[in-house]
Amino acid sequence: MTTVTSADLAAPAPVPRARRLLGRVGLVLAPWLLILLAWYAVRASGLVSPALVPAPHAVLAKFLELARGRLAADMWMSTQRVFLGVALGVSLAVPVGFCLGWYRGLRGLIDPVINFFRALPPIALIPLVIVYFGIGETAKTVILFYASFFAGVIVMYEGIAQISPIFIKVARTLGATDLEIFGKVIVPLTIPHILTAVRVALGVAWATLVASELIAAQQGLGALIQDASAFFQLDTIYVGIICIGFIALAMDLALRAATRRLVAWQDRIA
Amino acid sequence: MTTVTSADLAAPAPVPRARRLLGRVGLVLAPWLLILLAWYAVRASGLVSPALVPAPHAVLAKFLELARGRLAADMWMSTQRVFLGVALGVSLAVPVGFCLGWYRGLRGLIDPVINFFRALPPIALIPLVIVYFGIGETAKTVILFYASFFAGVIVMYEGIAQISPIFIKVARTLGATDLEIFGKVIVPLTIPHILTAVRVALGVAWATLVASELIAAQQGLGALIQDASAFFQLDTIYVGIICIGFIALAMDLALRAATRRLVAWQDRIA
Amino acid sequence: MSLVAPHPDPAEAATAPARIRFEHVSVDFPTARGPMRVLDDVSFDIRNGEFVSIIGPSGCGKTTLMNIVGGFVQPTQGRVLLDGKPVVGPGPDRGVIFQEYGVFPWLTVRQNIEFGLKLSASKVPAAQREETVTRYMRLMGLSDFASHFPKHLSGGMRQRLAIARAYAVRPQFLLMDEPFGALDAQTRSAMQDLLLEVLQSEGKTVLLITHSVEEAIYLSSRIVVVTARPARIRTIIDVPFGYPRAEAVHEDPRFGELRAHIRDLVMQEYAAQARQAVRMSD
Amino acid sequence: MSLVAPHPDPAEAATAPARIRFEHVSVDFPTARGPMRVLDDVSFDIRNGEFVSIIGPSGCGKTTLMNIVGGFVQPTQGRVLLDGKPVVGPGPDRGVIFQEYGVFPWLTVRQNIEFGLKLSASKVPAAQREETVTRYMRLMGLSDFASHFPKHLSGGMRQRLAIARAYAVRPQFLLMDEPFGALDAQTRSAMQDLLLEVLQSEGKTVLLITHSVEEAIYLSSRIVVVTARPARIRTIIDVPFGYPRAEAVHEDPRFGELRAHIRDLVMQEYAAQARQAVRMSD
Amino acid sequence: RTKVKVGYLHTPAVDGHIWIGQQTGSFAKQGLDLEMVKFTTGLELFQAMIGGSLDVLATGAVLSNFPARGQGKAFLMNNIEYATAQLWVREDAGIKTLADLKGKQISTTTGTTAHVFLDTALRSAKVDPKDVKLVNQRMTEAVSSFISGAVPAVALWVPFDSVIKKQLPNARRLVDASAFFPQAAIMGGWAARNDFYDKNQPVIKKLIAGWAEANALITGKPDEAAEMLQKAQYQDVPLPDFKEQFKASKYYTNAEWRTRYQDGTVTKWLQQVTDFFVATGGIQNAVKASEYFDAKPFLDTVQA
Ligand SMILES: Nc1ncnc2c1ncn2[C@@H]1O[C@H](COP(=O)(O)OP(=O)(O)OP(=O)(O)O)[C@@H](O)[C@H]1O
Numbered sequence A, B: 001m002t003t004v005t006s007a008d009l010a011a012p013a014p015v016p017r018a019r020r021l022l023g024r025v026g027l028v029l030a031p032w033l034l035i036l037l038a039w040y041a042v043r044a045s046g047l048v049s050p051a052l053v054p055a056p057h058a059v060l061a062k063f064l065e066l067a068r069g070r071l072a073a074d075m076w077m078s079t080q081r082v083f084l085g086v087a088l089g090v091s092l093a094v095p096v097g098f099c100l101g102w103y104r105g106l107r108g109l110i111d112p113v114i115n116f117f118r119a120l121p122p123i124a125l126i127p128l129v130i131v132y133f134g135i136g137e138t139a140k141t142v143i144l145f146y147a148s149f150f151a152g153v154i155v156m157y158e159g160i161a162q163i164s165p166i167f168i169k170v171a172r173t174l175g176a177t178d179l180e181i182f183g184k185v186i187v188p189l190t191i192p193h194i195l196t197a198v199r200v201a202l203g204v205a206w207a208t209l210v211a212s213e214l215i216a217a218q219q220g221l222g223a224l225i226q227d228a229s230a231f232f233q234l235d236t237i238y239v240g241i242i243c244i245g246f247i248a249l250a251m252d253l254a255l256r257a258a259t260r261r262l263v264a265w266q267d268r269i270a
Numbered sequence C, D: 001m002s003l004v005a006p007h008p009d010p011a012e013a014a015t016a017p018a019r020i021r022f023e024h025v026s027v028d029f030p031t032a033r034g035p036m037r038v039l040d041d042v043s044f045d046i047r048n049g050e051f052v053s054i055i056g057p058s059g060c061g062k063t064t065l066m067n068i069v070g071g072f073v074q075p076t077q078g079r080v081l082l083d084g085k086p087v088v089g090p091g092p093d094r095g096v097i098f099q100e101y102g103v104f105p106w107l108t109v110r111q112n113i114e115f116g117l118k119l120s121a122s123k124v125p126a127a128q129r130e131e132t133v134t135r136y137m138r139l140m141g142l143s144d145f146a147s148h149f150p151k152h153l154s155g156g157m158r159q160r161l162a163i164a165r166a167y168a169v170r171p172q173f174l175l176m177d178e179p180f181g182a183l184d185a186q187t188r189s190a191m192q193d194l195l196l197e198v199l200q201s202e203g204k205t206v207l208l209i210t211h212s213v214e215e216a217i218y219l220s221s222r223i224v225v226v227t228a229r230p231a232r233i234r235t236i237i238d239v240p241f242g243y244p245r246a247e248a249v250h251e252d253p254r255f256g257e258l259r260a261h262i263r264d265l266v267m268q269e270y271a272a273q274a275r276q277a278v279r280m281s282d
Numbered sequence E: 001r002t003k004v005k006v007g008y009l010h011t012p013a014v015d016g017h018i019w020i021g022q023q024t025g026s027f028a029k030q031g032l033d034l035e036m037v038k039f040t041t042g043l044e045l046f047q048a049m050i051g052g053s054l055d056v057l058a059t060g061a062v063l064s065n066f067p068a069r070g071q072g073k074a075f076l077m078n079n080i081e082y083a084t085a086q087l088w089v090r091e092d093a094g095i096k097t098l099a100d101l102k103g104k105q106i107s108t109t110t111g112t113t114a115h116v117f118l119d120t121a122l123r124s125a126k127v128d129p130k131d132v133k134l135v136n137q138r139m140t141e142a143v144s145s146f147i148s149g150a151v152p153a154v155a156l157w158v159p160f161d162s163v164i165k166k167q168l169p170n171a172r173r174l175v176d177a178s179a180f181f182p183q184a185a186i187m188g189g190w191a192a193r194n195d196f197y198d199k200n201q202p203v204i205k206k207l208i209a210g211w212a213e214a215n216a217l218i219t220g221k222p223d224e225a226a227e228m229l230q231k232a233q234y235q236d237v238p239l240p241d242f243k244e245q246f247k248a249s250k251y252y253t254n255a256e257w258r259t260r261y262q263d264g265t266v267t268k269w270l271q272q273v274t275d276f277f278v279a280t281g282g283i284q285n286a287v288k289a290s291e292y293f294d295a296k297p298f299l300d301t302v303q304a
């Protein structure tokens, strides 16, 4: 049913389409402009040493400079690693979350182990990963996989646990096996949770990227940031951070656009 | 209604209470023993240099040694920081998640900004944090707060968005204001999501601990791990990691025990 | 007042001010195959203290009609006026009992009923709250379940809980969507009598959606029969019994006549809808 | 067969093998104030091809009774035998229509009906699937809504969807919990006739929970009247009409008598439950 | 008593003087109360100082980096990284000379003493640093990679060599920083926040005076100093190991430093490292060592 939330009711009187579009674009840009303004203000205020906060235009200049060089490759490598790590992590988190929610015995057995491991800092794990996986791509993917899996599994488990039993009951009376219940009831019903899990995992994976690229990365935004850190190149660090933010944002938007159809069945408030 | 899941139906024939308890304890311990065994096996196999993987008993010895010294203080400091960071982070994530789910206009405005910032690596933020918050406790808490908030807000937003509109409709017809809907409908209805958010945030915060204690931490498990890294003291690193894991596990268990009552109303499969 | 009278003329009825006025209301819902008309040019008035029932085949648009008055759905065309002002959203003046109950699963029975009374908009003084809740729990036969969560209630008990919650805040308007559908005949008739008592003592304007012709006749002052989807007004029938009303009207010969007449109308509508025969044989 | 006969003796009925047998079934639900008895020593048999209706006041324990046969609730005492074997869990032999429907919100109307047919346990050959789904959509008046999600259906349409889904897999047993409660009188009677046709052509054993005495008489071979909570068997009544059954039985004088008798019984039970008077005046 | 906030990295070469001074009370004697804050990397250390959280700091080779960006004044040298920076190769890697490193992977932590040393070493053998595959890792990871065989060579600083000696007895130390001394030297030392330095010359001098007393002990009685330090701050490291590590860096007496401050040797060495950072780290408009390093307070305080 069409829900009328307060936001709707407070909707402004109709305005021409073009002007509305313009208005919307303006609205989307507004917070970014505000941040940019604040950034300049901080520098201008003299509250912090300008040596510690590069000017936005300096960062932009550095961006343009890097864009002509390594940046594209860095972005590509990092995006690829994050994508792979999250894809693998969530693919495993879904069935594991299901098993945890479904098999009470297994839950008692595995749950503590998961809660133990998911808190371990990726940074602290790097030595172990090097020992077992070397310093190649595998090692970096393993770290991102680790972070994504544990971020995702808890969202999945909680999502699955909250499923209303009626649907399982119905499926049983229609003859569904455990596997069919998983594939045809739990999975579709937890699609929204899977999406949440992916979104959380994406965020966590990007945030873990720098740590993962502590393992001997020649390329990647994390490597870029670290190389720059070693030489105190603040403008490059900012370029790296901002690139991470925008790629993550783009991935998030793409994810939601691609999956909007998947949750069309849900009666939700937003 | 009482749900009978496959796990119930496959329940074993009744056995004496004492033996069952024993069996359960055994079951809970089993995976840990398995991990311990695997650990010894890795060492014994000779596949990796034993220099890179300390023996469990060596780690235990180091633990006992440290326990007589700095360890208690380290654990206490870290726990405190994580607790504070998560408490603040989630406290903010709940109302922000609500606003995102509730006010469509605000969502378009703020959502991209949140998705941008939540991907930024805490490690990369350290310079900024030092600049703005110095090197005291505040700085460390800010990093953990940052990580918790952004991990929590997305879970909250998705949870709130999935609320069935019927409850909001009912509340409106009973005369609830926006604020009352938030406090009396959204919050209780999202308690399960809040718990998920807290659990995710706890995991993320612990995982971010080492990064946060890169900022001039004299005490804390992250500091312990880093100090040990500087001298390649693998056994101490392991002690630190394992302590983090177990404290996180304990916090998780405590959280769930404390809040089990809060979700008693839910008809859920687990 | 004639026994079975299609509503004469909207203009004529408008002499008494309408509390709820439907003005050429149409609703289209978007579907994959383009917009689907659900309500089509519905116009009628409900005056103060009136009890109007809506009867029509399943899926015709009754709930949609009620949702417009409730402020949950906005008409595609036309408008609904509430005391002369267009409806802009839901409000505590209009108590709604939803077809799917909407009891709050996180609150106990007592807390569900108390919910509206504890809001800032509540007109029930705090001192009286406890008494109101206790009384409604008793009236609904829920006293033994005061601290149960809805998941531990039977279907009928949930429905009674939704009724109690709506009554407790004493709204001026009651919008009820098949409120007694999950109750056994006896509980249902007790609930009907209770509703009549509430009307008598609190003076409400009621819009009731029901599938029971008897219920409509027993309770209403007017009955609106709507057509199959898209719902149009087929006819509006005045019920020739006054208030207070007693069980005895069931025995009144006019009751039987009216019932037969309405059944016939509804049957025609149903048949129109079900041109595609509901027969297994073909 | 006597017109209104309490079931003679369980031992006597047992000559034909029971397909569903309740053996001293009791159920207690844990509550804050200790266990609450909901079913109390219920024993009766349902033989092959029988259509048994359960009637009793709201909240007495009917759904619980059905849930035991369905395999969703385990009795505290006693047991339920299905073809001689104790029920250990749900299964596709027993089709269930739940009081709260349980339509799958993530599937369209078509996919909901198709769900059971696509499972590995399905006895409907793939080739026939399409035809079955289309037929049930037509029979339920849902053809125009094939690709709608349940959130866009009216209450009655959701209920019809649940019915179609259960029928489509052709279970041996049908357990129906107020399956027609949200339907208008005409749709309801069409559904009743459809059910009779299904029984005729497929030969099922049915347990129906209903609040409508007419419906129980029109459809059943036996009617079990249960007491107020805790539900005990008040009496079991044989319905004196054979199958196939036609609308005409409504006019049979025995129909009226039976209805009056059952109403009386239920009324007594209701009164017992509602010692706490449902009156506002006090 | 004057409070001074001091940031430091926890290695004997960097914090040795401080702790000995604290223990013998040489700073207290000057009326200084040092508030010690430990850091793990030079980056955070400098940022904390620029941000105003620290007044002065003690660090390693990066002393020539940040001040060259106009942030902080160097005014005091602790030591020379003599044998503390080392290049190790695995025996199975077939690397016999520096020239063999061409095309090989070498792990190190960029921007640190080890990196500066590696750069010097490669250039000395006419190997362009661009011709090796530099693998940037934190030192723990670099050593782990080396031990596990993921990289054939590592440029490290003590005490990480002891791990390798213990675990890979066959690994070879190809060269250490002492080989390039005194043509090139990497120094560790102290820097102060610009405004602090300008406004608190007396405090700076007191710091130097306190430091000089500790330095006298270290150069005069190195064994005693090492034992003191080990007992107070490095219990984790066995005493013999610690002594060896301690001796790996070169400590000048106060008089020796004085000559080198005076004749510009210190400035030259700093400039060499700064040149490295300019080339590798892309510092624009780098400040010359002669500008960011001020020998005057030392020369004023420590008399011949
Ligand atoms: N949000 C929506 N989007 C699309 N179609 C809708 C929506 N809500 C309702 N409908 C359709 O509108 C029609 C009328 O629905 P409504 O719920 O008003 O029927 P109703 O008269 O209340 O039926 P019932 O007696 O079965 O409850 C139905 O065909 C339904 O599928």
Ligand SMILES: Nc1ncnc2c1ncn2[C@@H]1O[C@H](COP(=O)(O)OP(=O)(O)OP(=O)(O)O)[C@@H](O)[C@H]1O
Pocket (backbone or CB within 6 Å): B001, B002, C145, C151, C152, C153, C154, C155, C156, C157, C182, C184, D029, D030, D031, D038, D057, D058, D059, D060, D061, D062, D063, D064, D065, D099, D229
């Ligand atoms: N899981 C449960 N825990 C506790 N009490 C329960 C539970 N399930 C049902 N009950 C209680 O058992 C009683 C019978 O419930 P049941 O759903 O069987 O009633 P019913 O006869 O189907 O009623 P209705 O006609 O209203 O659907 C009710 O009082 C209900 O509160």
Ligand SMILES: [Mg+2]
Pocket (backbone or CB within 6 Å): C062, C063, C064, C099, C177, D154, D155, D156
């Ligand atoms: Mg409806």
Ligand SMILES: [Mg+2]
Pocket (backbone or CB within 6 Å): C154, C155, C156, D062, D063, D064, D099, D177
């Ligand atoms: Mg029921």
